[in-house]
Amino acid sequence: MFLKGGFGKAQCAGPDMGHHNPFAAGKCGPGAFLSDLNLSEDQLLSIAALKGKALSKIAHAKLDMMELKKAAFKELLQPQVDKAKIKGLAEEIKVHKSQCVDLMSENLIAFSEVLSADQKSKLKLSLVKKFLGVDDILEDEEI
Numbered sequence: 839m840f841l842k843g844g845f846g847k848a849q850c851a852g853p854d855m856g857h858h859n860p861f862a863a864g865k866c867g868p869g870a871f872l873s874d875l876n877l878s879e880d881q882l883l884s885i886a887a888l889k890g891k892a893l894s895k896i897a898h899a900k901l902d903m904m905e906l907k908k909a910a911f912k913e914l915l916q917p918q919v920d921k922a923k924i925k926g927l928a929e930e931i932k933v934h935k936s937q938c939v940d941l942m943s944e945n946l947i948a949f950s951e952v953l954s955a956d957q958k959s960k961l962k963l964s965l966v967k968k969f970l971g972v973d974d975i976l977e978d979e980e981i
Contacts, residue, residue, distance in 0.1 A: 872885070888945055895941050896942070907931065
């Protein structure tokens with residue numbers, strides 16, 4: 839099911855909302871953009887490998903950050919707060935956030951390298967249309 843939100847934004851919804859495949863072809867998620875690019879089998883396999891690798895690394899980094907945040911809150915709730923320890927934990931959290939951004943950047947660069955110039959052009963147009971809500975306007979006129 840396809841639900842519309844405010845300002846032309848759309849959301850995925852359906853009976854299995856928590857269990858959808860984000861790379862499935864359709865109107866939601868990255869699959870909506872990838873489905874129009876006529877990806878080769880090799881490209882699909884490369885993108886799937888990139889996704890798996892990135893999700894694993896980012897999940898580990900987020901778990902590490904959660905542990906650091908727990909430690910910071912635990913310290914904040916102590917009768918005597920160790921300011922140096924809190925500052926140290928905050929710095930570690932910043933480092934982990936920076937690593938997550940680096941991982942995402944690396945993944946986006948690798949993804950970009952998988953696509954041909956023509957596919958990038960199609961993707962750019964698709965992203966602009968989505969941003970502007972053009973597809974939503976066209977769907978509304980069909981109803």
